[in-house]
Amino acid sequence: MINTLREILEAAVDRLHHQVTTYLPSTLAAIILLLVAYVLAAAARWLIYRVFKGMTIDRFLRQSGVAFLLDRSGRLRATRLVAETAYWAILIGGLLIAVSAFDTQLTNQMVEGFVLLLPKLVVAGLILLAGAWLSQYLGRSLLVWAVNENLPSPRRLAAALRIIIMFVAVVVAADQLSFARNVFLAAFIILVGGAVLAVSLAVGIAGSQGLRRLIEEKKEQRDSEGERSLWTHL
Amino acid sequence: MASITLPHEARQAAEVIRRADIVIGIPSYNNGRTIGRVVQAAYAGLAKYFPQFTSVVINSDGGSTDNTREAVLSARLEDQHLLLLNTPLFAAHRLSFPYHGVPGKGSAFRLIFQLAAKLEAKAVAVVDSDLRSITPEWFDLLLRPVLFAGYDFVAPYYHRHKYDGTITNSIVYPLTRALYGYRVRQPIGGEFGLSTRLINRYLQRDDWETDVARFGIDIWMTTIALAEGFRVCQSFLGAKLHDAKDPSSDLTAMLEQVVGSVLMLMQEYESVWWDREGSRPVELFGFRYDVGLDPIEVNVERMLAAFVRGCRDLGEIWAVALEPETYAGIQALGRQAAAGARDFHLDDELWARVVLDFACAYNRHRVAGGHLIRSLTPLYLARVASFVIETRTLVPDQVEDKIEQLCLVFERLKPYLKAHWDGPSRRNRASRKPESAAVPKPDSEVPRHD
Numbered sequence: 001m002i003n004t005l006r007e008i009l010e011a012a013v014d015r016l017h018h019q020v021t022t023y024l025p026s027t028l029a030a031i032i033l034l035l036v037a038y039v040l041a042a043a044a045r046w047l048i049y050r051v052f053k054g055m056t057i058d059r060f061l062r063q064s065g066v067a068f069l070l071d072r073s074g075r076l077r078a079t080r081l082v083a084e085t086a087y088w089a090i091l092i093g094g095l096l097i098a099v100s101a102f103d104t105q106l107t108n109q110m111v112e113g114f115v116l117l118l119p120k121l122v123v124a125g126l127i128l129l130a131g132a133w134l135s136q137y138l139g140r141s142l143l144v145w146a147v148n149e150n151l152p153s154p155r156r157l158a159a160a161l162r163i164i165i166m167f168v169a170v171v172v173a174a175d176q177l178s179f180a181r182n183v184f185l186a187a188f189i190i191l192v193g194g195a196v197l198a199v200s201l202a203v204g205i206a207g208s209q210g211l212r213r214l215i216e217e218k219k220e221q222r223d224s225e226g227e228r229s230l231w232t233h234l
Numbered sequence: 235m236a237s238i239t240l241p242h243e244a245r246q247a248a249e250v251i252r253r254a255d256i257v258i259g260i261p262s263y264n265n266g267r268t269i270g271r272v273v274q275a276a277y278a279g280l281a282k283y284f285p286q287f288t289s290v291v292i293n294s295d296g297g298s299t300d301n302t303r304e305a306v307l308s309a310r311l312e313d314q315h316l317l318l319l320n321t322p323l324f325a326a327h328r329l330s331f332p333y334h335g336v337p338g339k340g341s342a343f344r345l346i347f348q349l350a351a352k353l354e355a356k357a358v359a360v361v362d363s364d365l366r367s368i369t370p371e372w373f374d375l376l377l378r379p380v381l382f383a384g385y386d387f388v389a390p391y392y393h394r395h396k397y398d399g400t401i402t403n404s405i406v407y408p409l410t411r412a413l414y415g416y417r418v419r420q421p422i423g424g425e426f427g428l429s430t431r432l433i434n435r436y437l438q439r440d441d442w443e444t445d446v447a448r449f450g451i452d453i454w455m456t457t458i459a460l461a462e463g464f465r466v467c468q469s470f471l472g473a474k475l476h477d478a479k480d481p482s483s484d485l486t487a488m489l490e491q492v493v494g495s496v497l498m499l500m501q502e503y504e505s506v507w508w509d510r511e512g513s514r515p516v517e518l519f520g521f522r523y524d525v526g527l528d529p530i531e532v533n534v535e536r537m538l539a540a541f542v543r544g545c546r547d548l549g550e551i552w553a554v555a556l557e558p559e560t561y562a563g564i565q566a567l568g569r570q571a572a573a574g575a576r577d578f579h580l581d582d583e584l585w586a587r588v589v590l591d592f593a594c595a596y597n598r599h600r601v602a603g604g605h606l607i608r609s610l611t612p613l614y615l616a617r618v619a620s621f622v623i624e625t626r627t628l629v630p631d632q633v634e635d636k637i638e639q640l641c642l643v644f645e646r647l648k649p650y651l652k653a654h655w656d657g658p659s660r661r662n663r664a665s666r667k668p669e670s671a672a673v674p675k676p677d678s679e680v681p682r683h684d
Binding site: 145154 | 486540543544547548550551601602604605608609611612
């Protein structure tokens with residue numbers, strides 16, 4: 001009885017010893033690596049804030065409208081963008097190295113999977129960013145044009161265009177990540193097909209008269225402008 | 235200087251003519267009805283006032299589908315003996331070419347200026363082709379200050395109907411005056427006299443393919459002359475009456491091109507206007523007289539409807555472009571207009587703030603430039619409607635006083651412009667001295683280009 005108990009205890013201690021000797025160094029190494037990565041990331045961010053001026057990129061960010069897209073106040077600066085990117089890149093790199101310190105099949109698969117996924121994540125992120133920029137730009141173009149041309153529901157028109165563009169961007173990004181590819185593709189086809197059908201029906205059944213009225217109104221407006229055409233704005 | 239790329243036929247014509255002291259440029263697009271008379275006036279003006287000079291009349295056409303070019307080439311000066319006391323020493327040449335590139339008045343001017351430079355002209359006058367009130371005296375008034383008084387830029391000064399030239403009266407004149415400090419009353423008038431020196435400066439620039447190629451050309455020419463210290467004066471031309479406007483011409487596009495050019499040049503000449511305060515008159519030549527003007531009908535309800543639509547739908551742009559107080563003021567006016575108020579009034583202070591806020595938003599790229607300026611259309615129409623309501627019973631002199639008051643408000647708000655120009659992070663610049671501000675001295679005669 002005592003022998004059995006001793007054997008069990010010894011086995012437990014052996015297992016604990018084995019686990020401690022197997023995982024503790026890896027855990028300690030992982031913690032140290034994470035701390036080092038954090039310090040390096042923070043240092044890199046601090047250094048970039050101090051050294052990097054980024055005037056040209058700042059101008060590009062402002063002129064392209066990306067600055068206002070990412071930060072509604074428009075105060076996004078290249079320095080901040082680069083510093084934050086470097087900070088997170090170093091931190092994630094440190095995390096991956098820390099995880100790989102365990103050297104198990106599971107951690108190796110995790111690291112490998114993440115490394116393989118990373119470029120696709122970056123590309124997908126850029127696609128979404130480009131989609132967001134394009135949807136805002138074209139949405140505003142349509143909005144201003146529709147208001148100045150006195151078209152009905154300008155905001156709804158602009159919102160619909162924005163949704164369509166963002167949806168296309170999400171489909172392309174999902175395709176890039178091989179994420180629910182068929183679901184998104186099917187949804188996209190159904191949506192586009194449905195939208196085309198709805199517009200066709202709307203124009204064909206109910207909209208033709210409205211469209212005719214709109215065209216007539218525009219014509220009347222033009223004609224009346226012609227009558228008082230001695231007025232020039234310049 | 236930028237390389238001169240004249241079309242083949244224009245180059246050939248220039249080689250035949252070789253030299254001309256005076257060039258008269260007439261841009262056109264489907265102006266067959268009026269351009270013949272403009273050419274006749276040019277011929278008569280040249281023969282009557284400049285018989286000792288060699289001259290050429292150039293029509294730069296944007297691909298007219300009517301008989302514009304034929305009208306130019308066939309226009310004859312009839313009843314010469316009634317007009318002329320002396321015989322011209324040289325017959326004026328006459329050329330008509332289609333221009334290439336971006337369709338618009340600016341591209342037409344570019345061809346005229348290139349030919350003038352090639353012909354080594356001493357003075358150039360440009361006039362619109364839709365004018366009904368043009369007389370031979372206009373050419374004397376536009377060319378004489380350049381040929382005999384050493385001026386580089388002669389701007390027109392007309393009597394116009396109180397509702398005519400509303401972009402000029404509500405935006406371009408007050409803003410240009412407040413920025414550059416000179417009271418050029420018709421900065422986008424359309425008729426100008428120019429020296430060789432100024433023509434060469436224009437041709438040196440590389441922004442001909444921008445809005446300058448279209449309606450932006452007039453303010454571009456005026457601003458360069460004012461900002462770069464060329465000698466500027468004005469000539470009184472009488473009344474400006476023109477042909478019926480092309481109904482297809484789009485107000486939003488026109489506003490975008492003109493205001494876009496003003497704002498683009500504002501950025502370029504920031505160091506010039508930064509420290510200029512107040513304004514001073516610019517020399518005015520010609521005998522001033524009163525004239526009768528065509529009545530003009532304006533539809534105020536339609537303008538206010540456009541403004542109400544803008545208030546309802548363009549909030550996402552205006553809220554970013556305008557300062558919070560300005561935006562609140564506009565929204566309040568929008569509610570008033572929507573309720574159908576008969577005494578709608580967009581006051582000078584609020585309107586000036588709107589224009590200056592848009593200028594700052596353009597400079598800070600708060601919204602894409604095109605969206606920003608196109609979204610100004612409903613606000614501009616609100617201002618025009620307010621102006622029409624306000625001046626309905628006023629006589630021309632009283633209307634001119636109202637415009638003068640608006641200009642003074644723009645001048646008074648210049649510190650506001652400087653404080654918001656670069657955004658909150660750089661507002662301390664408002665107190666700094668510019669590097670190269672050419673500040674006009676109050677007692678100096680005219681701006682000089684040295």
